[in-house]
Amino acid sequence: MQKKISVLWTVIICLIAVILTFELTFILTTVTAKKAEMRLQQAYNDSIKQLEQSFASINEMYEALPDDQKNTELFEKLSYIDTYYRSLYVGQIDEERLTYYLMNGYIQGIGDKYGEYYTANDLESLFQEADGKMYGIGVNVIYNEEHDAIEVISTVPDSPAERAGILATDIILSVDGVKASADNYYSAINAVKGEKGTYVTLVILRNGTELTFEVMRDEIKIVTVTHRKYSLDNSIGIVRITEFNNTTSQQLISAVDTLVAQGCTSVVFDVRNNPGGTLDGVIGSLDYLLPEGDLCYVRNAYGTLVQKLTSNAQCLDPSIKLAVLINENTASAAELFASALRDYNRATIVGVTSFGKGTMQTTYMLPDGAGLKLSTNKYNPPCDVNYDGIGVTPHKTVELDEALKSKNLFKLTDQEDNQLLEACRELGYNN
Numbered sequence: 001m002q003k004k005i006s007v008l009w010t011v012i013i014c015l016i017a018v019i020l021t022f023e024l025t026f027i028l029t030t031v032t033a034k035k036a037e038m039r040l041q042q043a044y045n046d047s048i049k050q051l052e053q054s055f056a057s058i059n060e061m062y063e064a065l066p067d068d069q070k071n072t073e074l075f076e077k078l079s080y081i082d083t084y085y086r087s088l089y090v091g092q093i094d095e096e097r098l099t100y101y102l103m104n105g106y107i108q109g110i111g112d113k114y115g116e117y118y119t120a121n122d123l124e125s126l127f128q129e130a131d132g133k134m135y136g137i138g139v140n141v142i143y144n145e146e147h148d149a150i151e152v153i154s155t156v157p158d159s160p161a162e163r164a165g166i167l168a169t170d171i172i173l174s175v176d177g178v179k180a181s182a183d184n185y186y187s188a189i190n191a192v193k194g195e196k197g198t199y200v201t202l203v204i205l206r207n208g209t210e211l212t213f214e215v216m217r218d219e220i221k222i223v224t225v226t227h228r229k230y231s232l233d234n235s236i237g238i239v240r241i242t243e244f245n246n247t248t249s250q251q252l253i254s255a256v257d258t259l260v261a262q263g264c265t266s267v268v269f270d271v272r273n274n275p276g277g278t279l280d281g282v283i284g285s286l287d288y289l290l291p292e293g294d295l296c297y298v299r300n301a302y303g304t305l306v307q308k309l310t311s312n313a314q315c316l317d318p319s320i321k322l323a324v325l326i327n328e329n330t331a332s333a334a335e336l337f338a339s340a341l342r343d344y345n346r347a348t349i350v351g352v353t354s355f356g357k358g359t360m361q362t363t364y365m366l367p368d369g370a371g372l373k374l375s376t377n378k379y380n381p382p383c384d385v386n387y388d389g390i391g392v393t394p395h396k397t398v399e400l401d402e403a404l405k406s407k408n409l410f411k412l413t414d415q416e417d418n419q420l421l422e423a424c425r426e427l428g429y430n431n
Helices: 002-028 033-064 072-088 095-110 120-130 160-164 185-192 248-261 279-289 333-343 418-426
Strands: 116-118 133-136 139-144 149-155 171-175 199-206 209-216 218-221 225-230 233-241 266-270 293-299 305-311 321-326 347-351 359-365 371-380
Touching: 095 116, 116 120, 120 133, 120 359, 120 371, 139 171, 139 185, 149 160, 149 185, 160 209, 171 185, 185 199, 225 248, 233 248, 233 418, 248 279, 266 418, 279 293, 279 305, 279 333, 293 333, 321 333, 321 418, 333 347, 347 418
Parallel strands: 233 266, 266 321, 321 347
Antiparallel strands: 116 371, 133 218, 139 149, 149 171, 171 199, 199 209, 225 233, 293 305, 293 371, 359 371
16 A cells, blocks of 8 residues: 555655646746745645645545455556656657546456546536537537438527528538548537637538538537427327436426427327436436336445435326337436336336446546546336346337338438337327
8 A cells, every 4th residue: 555655646746846847937937036936835735735635535445445456556567657658768748648548548447338537628518518508509410321421400499500591401511621421420520519609610511512601609508308299199299308418307397298288198208319318317307207206226336225316296197198219229317217117107118128228427527627437336217126238128119110220210200110100009099
């Protein structure tokens, strides 16, 4: 243990030395020597206090570990490798790249397939999106195989994209010069995001003609819930949930209340391809749909119950019949949504067995503003049986027709979507 602590504090002292060297240089060129001395002392005190607090917590956790789980040689070996490279390497060291791969390499070595290291900027974006906010132009997109590009399926109401005249079915060929092909799909999507007030240039194909749009980015409220009436039976409402964030429950309540006010007597919740999201988002949604009772049990690595989440007595009118559509890409919080409604016998589950992710990740902010997401718990549905690696089995198994598997779910019509048809039949549609 002493070796580990000495290595850590050696690194800390070096970091402080670098910080203070920069601080002193900056101060001496901008203020008087006396002010420099005061500021230097304050910087030193602040640095020491922050680092002591951070590492005191880390060392406390480390000390609590059983001896067979401690690995002081790992830190010592890493320190040697780092020293050799900094002393002898003929190339240039990219500190940001080194940190990113070092952190993610450790996570991959552990085997936490849902763990992830975030830079400070990535962590800030993650928190914003969890709260239902982002900065971009307000387009919902899918990959278009025919054009090997991005297709706009809808624009967010009153968004920069809508105001600029971008339309559903537009094909985005490039974003700020980044080709929107399959290889660059996520890079192109990320390039749409940026600071509020900045501009992004899109090259769009519309009816065979290439058009160029310069759109100013703004704050966008993320829409995770859409609703409509089933075109073959207006008594059935369709609510699609694309993910769960901290605003999803409010959006879901509004969607269901609207459909019921319009005369719908049953609702299909479509969570196919929903990857999950925040626990708050799904619990708030279930609380609205289910009567008083337990919704979720959170258990740690030792199986100990660390949290129990419940619903109150107020809920949707039980006479409104419900069904849930799931597929092999329904995961995490979306699986909890389906399984909780199943456990209360409140909904019929239709589709195919879901992905099987029943682990819960916690994100921690590191001292430099970066973030670490790691798997810390398992969350169980009301029946308290975890589905990690197993998935949620539907009441009625319905494979998507083979001819439809190459199409995007967002582009399926009610007339051809056989899984949706079966869900609606479970709710009384008899054609």
